[in-house]
Amino acid sequence: MSDMNTAMVEKYRNDFLKEVEANVEEGQWVKMCMQCGVCSGSCPLGNAWAHPPQEIFMMIRAGKRDEVLKSDSMWMCTSCYNCIVRCPRELPITHIMHGLATYSKRLGLAPKTQPTSQFSEIFWNNMMKRGRVNELKLGLSLYFKDGFGQGIKNALANQKLGMSMMKAKRMSPAEFFGGHGIKDASGLQKMIKKAEEIELAKLKANT
Amino acid sequence: MAKREYSYYPGCSSQDGASSSNLKRSIDTMCEVLDVKLNEIPDWNCCSASIGYGSGGVLPRMALSARNIALSEQHNAGQDIVATCAACWLATKEAAERFKEDENFFQEANTALAEANLKMTNQTPIRHMCEVLIEDIGYEALSEGVKKPLEGIKIAGYVGCQTNRPFGIAGESFENPMYLDKMVDSLGAEAIPTYEKKVQCCGGALAFSEPERSQEMIKGIIEAAYDNGADMIATPCPLCQANVEIYQDQINERFGTKFEMPVVYYSQLIDVAYGRSAEDAALDGQIIKAKKLDDIAAK
Ligand code: SF4
Ligand code: SF4
Ligand code: SF4
Ligand code: SF4
Numbered sequence: 242m243s244d245m246n247t248a249m250v251e252k253y254r255n256d257f258l259k260e261v262e263a264n265v266e267e268g269q270w271v272k273m274c275m276q277c278g279v280c281s282g283s284c285p286l287g288n289a290w291a292h293p294p295q296e297i298f299m300m301i302r303a304g305k306r307d308e309v310l311k312s313d314s315m316w317m318c319t320s321c322y323n324c325i326v327r328c329p330r331e332l333p334i335t336h337i338m339h340g341l342a343t344y345s346k347r348l349g350l351a352p353k354t355q356p357t358s359q360f361s362e363i364f365w366n367n368m369m370k371r372g373r374v375n376e377l378k379l380g381l382s383l384y385f386k387d388g389f390g391q392g393i394k395n396a397l398a399n400q401k402l403g404m405s406m407m408k409a410k411r412m413s414p415a416e417f418f419g420g421h422g423i424k425d426a427s428g429l430q431k432m433i434k435k436a437e438e439i440e441l442a443k444l445k446a447n448t
Numbered sequence: 449m450a451k452r453e454y455s456y457y458p459g460c461s462s463q464d465g466a467s468s469s470n471l472k473r474s475i476d477t478m479c480e481v482l483d484v485k486l487n488e489i490p491d492w493n494c495c496s497a498s499i500g501y502g503s504g505g506v507l508p509r510m511a512l513s514a515r516n517i518a519l520s521e522q523h524n525a526g527q528d529i530v531a532t533c534a535a536c537w538l539a540t541k542e543a544a545e546r547f548k549e550d551e552n553f554f555q556e557a558n559t560a561l562a563e564a565n566l567k568m569t570n571q572t573p574i575r576h577m578c579e580v581l582i583e584d585i586g587y588e589a590l591s592e593g594v595k596k597p598l599e600g601i602k603i604a605g606y607v608g609c610q611t612n613r614p615f616g617i618a619g620e621s622f623e624n625p626m627y628l629d630k631m632v633d634s635l636g637a638e639a640i641p642t643y644e645k646k647v648q649c650c651g652g653a654l655a656f657s658e659p660e661r662s663q664e665m666i667k668g669i670i671e672a673a674y675d676n677g678a679d680m681i682a683t684p685c686p687l688c689q690a691n692v693e694i695y696q697d698q699i700n701e702r703f704g705t706k707f708e709m710p711v712v713y714y715s716q717l718i719d720v721a722y723g724r725s726a727e728d729a730a731l732d733g734q735i736i737k738a739k740k741l742d743d744i745a746a747k
Contacts, residue, residue: 266506285649286661317658320498321649322613326622335614339501346502356657361502364653368500372493374460376467380656402694406467409733413465421463423491428564432515436508436560 246348248448250306257306263447266340267333274298280324280334290314294324294334297341310345316357318342347444371422372429377412452584455524455572456486457516457540459533460494461686468533468686470733474715475532475577477729481593481722482585487527489520495539498610499653507556513543514557518568528573530580532715534610534685535652541574541615578617578684578714582627587634595723596747597636601740603717604643604678605629606669608688612647623647631714632682635721645672650691663699666692670699670709679740680710682717689713694735710738720745 253260261268274295281293292300292314300309315338324334342358345351351358367379380399406412423429462472479486493515500509517540520529531537547554547570554570561567581590605628612620617627625647629639648669651662669692673681683689693711700707712734719729726745731738 285651285665286654286658289658289661317654319609319649319652319654321609321652323609323649325614326616339498340506343501343505347505351502357499357654358502360653360657361499365496365500365503368460368494368496373463374494376461401697405735406694409470409735410465411467411469411733411735421460421466423493425491425564428566429493429512429515431563432511432560432566433504433508435563436511436556437505439556439559440505440507 243349245444245448246350249348252448255304257304257309258302260306261301261341261344264444265337265344267336268340270332270337271298271301273330273332275330277329279327279329280332283321283323283327284317285319285321285323286317289317294338297338307350309341310348310350311352313352313355313358315339315342315345316351316355369430369433370426372426373421373423375421451483451485452580453485453487453527454530454575454580455520455527456488457492457520457529457531457536458488459531459536459686461533461690467690470730471532471686471689471713471715473728473730473733474713474719477719477724478715478722481719481724482581482590484580484585486530487524489516489529490523491519492516495536495543497535497539497653507553507560509539510543510546510553511557511560513540514547514561514568514570515564515566516540517544517570517572517574518561518566520572521568522566528575530575530577532577532686534576534608535687537574537576538610538615544570544572544574576611576617576684578611578627581631581714582617587630590631590718591634591636594635594721596721596744598632598717598721598741598744599636601637601744602640602677602679603632603637604640604673604676604681605632605646606643606673606681606683606688606692606711607646608683608685609647609649609652611684628682628684628714632717635717637717637721640676640678643672643676643678645669650688652687652691655687655691655695659695659698660702662691663695663702666695667699667703667705667707670696670707671705673709674707678709680712680738682712682714684714696736708736710734710736710741712738712741716741 278295281295318338368374461468495512496509629641632639650666655662696707716729720741726742
């Protein structure tokens, strides 16, 4: 996807705001921000954001492309929707954060080892296989994302939790062998493939 | 009472052997006692919640919800879609609204759906089970059916984020919603309307990817419940429930606290107040036993 990144840089040159407006979910709202700071004060993980939403919007307008797209800030969004209900200009801030995350990942700029970015990918792939999430495999892939040794360590650290979940019938080892899924998984996969095609064609048309 | 019927979207976490299978069991019992019929959407799929965006663009993500809406139209025609998971409700409703606002986007979703031989008109209201309780049944009717008032139980109503924002329950405030407290009162228990952490985020999906940071927030949610003298926390959201209940051991280790605070669903409160057994109320699914509820159920 870095080809696409080069193409986007070429095309938008010094106008990162335009690039965001054209290619990022709800990006057309960015220019409406009046920099009041309410959103930044609303993020539950506020102190973990290198650049809170208000600052991100300012940086987009200032053309700080790399700083924004390579930042791990958007990945600190918990999707709590505090910002959306409070913003005096009614910007869909949560969606813009998700959109920036999607876009930065598509262009290959997102930080590679950001845990939420990795989790998000694992979640998506897990769900796509059978149309429903397999929580057991989701947990295991998360534990083992940093390799086998770390995985065992993580799994052991959470062993007690796993045991009590199984006892309460809220985790099932049977999920490891197949588990829940939908009947028409292939229809669903075809549908998603089509949706991806439509979306990518639009991005390409913008390069 | 006439039987009410809805098209039901239970969500992945409610399936057998999944983390909130106890929510589904307690909802089934609740619908029995309230004479509500839930028709599960055949072959429903995951909505990718609020975390699919790392790999899924906006159209693929919303196509997931489109498929559920289309299946509901096809098999449960004319019935409102009702979700019990906050994230399922939010994702589905958000998609439905986006399709309404943007005709082009709606067409694109239908083009994708055609690959699965489906089609949606997108006329179906997307509702949360709490809306059914409050708007279709009402607090008064809810309290009339109580057989065993939940006397002597003090309950911190933890609404969380996504049941409350951005859509919330009509007429309720985003910053200080009262409906969960009113439900608790209707069942004869003691609500804590000034529980200050009622809409505090628990970290959501980031409880997996950012455990330290999330557990710090969860600690605050539990601490405030203790400070207010609560016997237990009640919530409508499966991820809130799991996040606040299951990490208490780890939080105790990390912060030297001694938490042992039960976290239950509103549906479990209703089941017990309506005279059903601890098993029917899925109280056997608690990692931290809700003793006061167990006691009333056993009476
Ligand atoms: S709350 Fe809205 S207007 Fe204020 S800084 Fe944030 S996005 Fe801008
Ligand atoms: S939804 Fe995301 S951006 Fe908005 S307040 Fe919550 S964490 Fe911050
Ligand atoms: S919110 Fe979670 S559990 Fe519910 S359907 Fe979506 S992904 Fe599955
Ligand atoms: S409180 Fe936690 S689980 Fe509940 S909606 Fe908010 S982030 Fe999600």
